[in-house]
Amino acid sequence: MDRIGELEELRNALRGSSVYRNKQHIASVSSLFAAFSASFGIRNGDDAAVIPHGDGFLLLAAEGITEALVRRDPRLAGRCAVQANINDIYAMGGRPLAMVDVIGAPDDATAAEICRGMQENALRYNVPVVGGHVLRTEREASVAVAVLGRAQRCITSFDAKPGDRLLFVRRRNGIWLSDMGFWNGTLPEDDEGLLPHLELLPQCAQQGLVLSGKDVSMAGISGTALMLAESSRVGVSLDLDRIMPPTGVPLAAWLMAFLSYGFLLAVHPSRQAQTMNLFLNAGLYVAEIGAFHLERRAWLSRGSDSSVLWDFVQEPFAGGGA
Numbered sequence: 253m254d255r256i257g258e259l260e261e262l263r264n265a266l267r268g269s270s271v272y273r274n275k276q277h278i279a280s281v282s283s284l285f286a287a288f289s290a291s292f293g294i295r296n297g298d299d300a301a302v303i304p305h306g307d308g309f310l311l312l313a314a315e316g317i318t319e320a321l322v323r324r325d326p327r328l329a330g331r332c333a334v335q336a337n338i339n340d341i342y343a344m345g346g347r348p349l350a351m352v353d354v355i356g357a358p359d360d361a362t363a364a365e366i367c368r369g370m371q372e373n374a375l376r377y378n379v380p381v382v383g384g385h386v387l388r389t390e391r392e393a394s395v396a397v398a399v400l401g402r403a404q405r406c407i408t409s410f411d412a413k414p415g416d417r418l419l420f421v422r423r424r425n426g427i428w429l430s431d432m433g434f435w436n437g438t439l440p441e442d443d444e445g446l447l448p449h450l451e452l453l454p455q456c457a458q459q460g461l462v463l464s465g466k467d468v469s470m471a472g473i474s475g476t477a478l479m480l481a482e483s484s485r486v487g488v489s490l491d492l493d494r495i496m497p498p499t500g501v502p503l504a505a506w507l508m509a510f511l512s513y514g515f516l517l518a519v520h521p522s523r524q525a526q527t528m529n530l531f532l533n534a535g536l537y538v539a540e541i542g543a544f545h546l547e548r549r550a551w552l553s554r555g556s557d558s559s560v561l562w563d564f565v566q567e568p569f570a571g572g573g574a
Contacts, residue, residue: 299340352384412488419517423438452531473509
């Protein structure tokens with residue numbers, strides 16, 4: 253197969269994936285709340301809602317965990333619920349303050365496993381679970397967590413500009429859980445650097461190095477780049493020659509993988525070297541994997557060849573930035 257054929261095959265795999273379809277469902281919900289949210293001056297599309305407060309901002313976010321993961325491994329689901337929320341706050345340039353949960357379980361043993369996982373990561377990240385709600389379900393278990401944070405300056409989903417470079421940051425160590433499409437880069441043996449690595453995001457915000465970015469969510473690197481571009485009302489190109497999956501991870505799977513520590517940052521070329529050095533000096537992996545453009549499309553590129561992954565004018569992705 254030639255290079256154009258490979259790009260088209262990859263494009264079709266991404267567009268037809270369940271993780272992309274799940275993100276598209278957001279558009280119908282966000283459209284219902286758009287006018288309501290705008291009346292309060294709060295925009296939909298960020299990793300956390302930004303609420304002006306005092307000399308800074310309160311950040312409020314919530315994450316639910318997929319039914320399949322809760323059913324398969326309730327303890328891991330509890331850990332993921334905490335982790336996803338904490339990443340959302342740090343992705344905004346903030347620091348988490350406290351969390352509350354909503355747990356549904358058919359029995360006490362399942363509820364206990366979910367809580368055990370939540371407690372483990374709450375201790376790792378030093379963010380308390382201060383309350384919540386528990387309900388008894390007939391069959392399926394569920395878990396969702398909400399988090400409150402605070403920021404002095406924010407990294408938003410709305411401020412990527414044409415000409416900005418797209419940087420990808422992750423921790424170097426990790427384990428690929430192929431059946432879940434999950435790169436676990438927060439292994440217990442690396443806990444010493446866990447909070448210092450997250451603290452680099454508020455540093456980027458406070459130093460004015462990064463104005464726009466997102467946590468790599470369940471739609472992976474590619475889907476998160478789409479959401480960032482869509483919310484900022486720009487286009488984005490992904491250079492596949494610069495996206496290097498870990499050994500043993502296929503490129504398509506890597507582009508859709510959820511990362512326990514992974515961030516996409518839109519950075520002006522004049523601030524790129526300083527931003528990259530901040531993460532490199534902390535022992536993290538950082539690479540320029542694309543750029544933002546005026547034309548509101550997303551491209552997959554390899555060398556001089558490219559394929560349109562999404563046209564935001566013709567079709568919303570998650571509906572951000574409307």
